[in-house]
Amino acid sequence: xxxxxxxxxxxxxxxxxxxxFVLVGIISPGTWMLDTLTGLFxxxxxxxxxxxxxxxxxxxxxxxxAYYASGGYIFGMVLQxxxxxxxxxxxxxxxxxxxxFCGTGLFALVVGSICARxxxxxxxxxxxxxxxxxxxxxxxxxxxxGGDQGLTGGIPRPxxxxxxxxxxxxxxxxxxxxxxxxxxxxxxxxxxxxGASLRMVRDNERRAAFLGVNTYAVKVxxxxxxxxxASLGGVVLAVFTSAAYPEWASWSVxxxxxxxxxxxxxxSFWGPLVGVVVMRLINDVTLLYTxxxxxxxxxxxxxxxxxxxxxxxxxxxxxxxxxxxxxxMKEQDHAAP
Numbered sequence: 001x002x003x004x005x006x007x008x009x010x011x012x013x014x015x016x017x018x019x020x021f022v023l024v025g026i027i028s029p030g031t032w033m034l035d036t037l038t039g040l041f042x043x044x045x046x047x048x049x050x051x052x053x054x055x056x057x058x059x060x061x062x063x064x065x066a067y068y069a070s071g072g073y074i075f076g077m078v079l080q081x082x083x084x085x086x087x088x089x090x091x092x093x094x095x096x097x098x099x100x101f102c103g104t105g106l107f108a109l110v111v112g113s114i115c116a117r118x119x120x121x122x123x124x125x126x127x128x129x130x131x132x133x134x135x136x137x138x139x140x141x142x143x144x145x146g147g148d149q150g151l152t153g154g155i156p157r158p159x160x161x162x163x164x165x166x167x168x169x170x171x172x173x174x175x176x177x178x179x180x181x182x183x184x185x186x187x188x189x190x191x192x193x194x195g196a197s198l199r200m201v202r203d204n205e206r207r208a209a210f211l212g213v214n215t216y217a218v219k220v221x222x223x224x225x226x227x228x229x230a231s232l233g234g235v236v237l238a239v240f241t242s243a244a245y246p247e248w249a250s251w252s253v254x255x256x257x258x259x260x261x262x263x264x265x266x267x268s269f270w271g272p273l274v275g276v277v278v279m280r281l282i283n284d285v286t287l288l289y290t291x292x293x294x295x296x297x298x299x300x301x302x303x304x305x306x307x308x309x310x311x312x313x314x315x316x317x318x319x320x321x322x323x324x325x326x327x328x329m330k331e332q333d334h335a336a337p
Contacts, residue, residue, distance in 0.1 A: 017180055017183075021037070021172075021173075021176035021179075021180070024037065025169050025172050025173055025176070028169075031168040034168050034169065034171075034172040035168065035172075035240070036280075037172065037175075037176070038171065038172055038175045038236065038240050039237075039240065039280075040276055040277065040280060041175045041176060041178070041179035041233075041236050042175070042233045042234075042236040042237040042240065043233070043257075043260070043276045043279075043280075044179060044183070044233070044272075044273050044276050045068075045178070045179060045182045045183070045229060045230060045232050045233030045236065046064070046065070046068050046230055046233040046253075046257050047257045047260050047261055047264075047272040047273070047275065047276055048182065048183055048186050048229070048272055048273065049064070049067075049182070049186065049225075049226045049227070049228075049229035049230040049233070050064045050226060050230070050254075050257050050258065050261060050272075051186070051261050051266075051269075051271075051272045052186055052189065052190070052198075052222060052225060052226045052229070053222060053223065053226045054258065054261055054266065055261065055266050055267065055271075055272075056190055056195065056198045056199060056202060056222070057198045057201055057202050057218075057219060057222045058201065058202035058203075058205075059123060059219060059222070059223070060123070060124045060258070061123075061124065061127040061223075061226075061254065062124050062125070062127050062128035062131065062251055062254050062255065062258075063111075063127035063128050063129070063130050063131025063132075063134075063251065063254060064127070064131075064226070064227075064230060064254045064257060065131065065248060065249050065250060065251070065253035065254040065257070066107075066130065066131040066134040066135070066249045067104050067107065067108050067226070067227035067228075067230040067231055067234075068230045068231070068233050068234045068237075068248055068249070068253065069134070069138070069234055069244065069245075069246070069248035069249035070100070070103070070104040070107055070134070070227075070231055070234060070249075071100040071101070071104050071230065071231025071232060071233065071234025071235045071238070072100075072151075072231075072234030072235060072237055072238035072244040072248060073138060073145060073151060073234070073238075073244045074096075074099055074100040074103045074104065074231070075096050075097060075099075075100040075155070075234070075235045075238045075239075075244075076151045076155045076238050076243065076244045077144060077145070077151065078095075078096040078099055078100070079092060079093070079096050079155050079156050079157065080151070080153070080155060080156065084096070085156060085158060089158065090158055090159065090160045090161075091160060092156075092158045092160070093157055093158060093160050093163075093165065093174075094160060097178070097232075097235050100231050100232075100234065100235050101228050101231050101232060101235075102228075103231075104227055104228055104230070104231035104234075105224055105225075105227060105228035105231070107227065108223055108224045108226070108227025108228060109220065109223075109224040109227075111127070111130045111223070111227075112219070112220045112222075112223030112224055112227070113220050114126070114130075115127055115130070115223065116216055116219040116220045116223060117216070119205070128251055128254075131249060131251055131254065132251070134249055135246055135249050135250070138246050138249065139246055145244075145246075147246075148246065150243055150244055150245035150246060150247075151238075151243055151244035151245070152243050153243075154242050154243070155238060155239075155242045155243065155244075157239065157242075165239055171239055171240065174239060175236045175239060175240065178232045178235060178236055179232075179236065181232070182229045182232045182233070183273075185225075185229055186229060187269065189225060190269065194218070194221070197213050197218050198218060198222055200213055201213065201215050201218050201219065234248065256279070259275070259279075259297070259301065260272060260275035260276050260278075260279050261275055261311075262275070262304065262311055263275035263278055263279065263300065263301075263304055263311060263312065264276070264278065264311050264312055264313055265310070265311030265312055265313030265314040265315075265317075266310070266311055266314065267310075267311070267314050267317075268311065268313040268314055268317060270313060271311050271312070271313040271314065274311075274312055274313050275311070275312070278300075278312065279297070279300075282296050282297060282300055283296075283297075
């Protein structure tokens with residue numbers, strides 16, 4: 001019996017996830033669950049795209065939130081242009097999403113081609129420099145971006161394919177689709193031969209270059225792909241808030257995304273999503289009793305670093321392996337004469 005190809009398995013898993021999200025949207029009695037999941041979708045796209053850099057390529061980016069915000073700004077600015085809606089009609093939202101994806105990808109390509117010439121801490125701080133430059137630009141172009149106030153005034157969202165994004169269920173369905181597409185894209189990249197090249201660069205860049213891998217091109221392409229996928233998270237957030245704000249591009253957003261990846265599990269594909277959910281739980285539960293959410297997050301960091309010494313999903317994986325090994329040894333002892 002032949003085994004299922006990894007790409008086919010990933011596609012079926014994505015389809016099952018999309019069906020599950022749609023079912024949640026249908027049976028959800030109110031908008032609270034839909035709005036919560038929509039926010040998680042946006043954060044999930046941010047961390048999964050960043051995980052492609054940190055977990056699979058070994059590149060730490062402190063400026064990844066810039067591409068997250070770029071997606072939201074391009075999406076909103078395009079749809080706030082009456083001529084664009086007049087020309088595209090019902091296809092305005094899909095085309096605006098595509099422009100946000102491609103425009104941010106081009107932005108990430110330019111930045112990545114510069115940053116990829118450096119490594120380690122120098123790479124990380126150069127990404128931070130570009131993030132600060134991006135924030136300065138969107139704050140300075142007040143006529144187009146709204147400056148410090150953000151892209152307010154509402155983002156027009158014409159009905160397309162029967163979806164009215166003003167309605168919570170339709171907005172949720174659109175966000176769920178983008179989330180599944182983004183996560184599936186990351187999964188397919190990691191399963192491909194290009195994904196193998198990423199891991200080679202992460203483990204030993206010199207050895208990868210010696211074996212014929214163009215490490216510079218690999219890092220630039222990974223940076224571009226990660227930025228493009230992050231832009232989908234910005235689109236989801238822009239659809240949800242009907243606005244875009246410079247705070248989305250803050251270095252603290254990038255820092256929190258890195259923490260979520262570390263919290264959930266750096267060495268597991270699904271670890272970052274676990275980190276997103278746990279972070280949201282920490283934040284919401286803390287707010288029930290106090291406003292000191294940063295203290296709670298700090299304690300969570302200490303617990304992960306000092307007690308688990310790895311992410312939650314990484315710890316669970318290691319625990320299961322150790323348990324299986326123990327059970328296997330016991331079975332061998334019982335089977336011995």
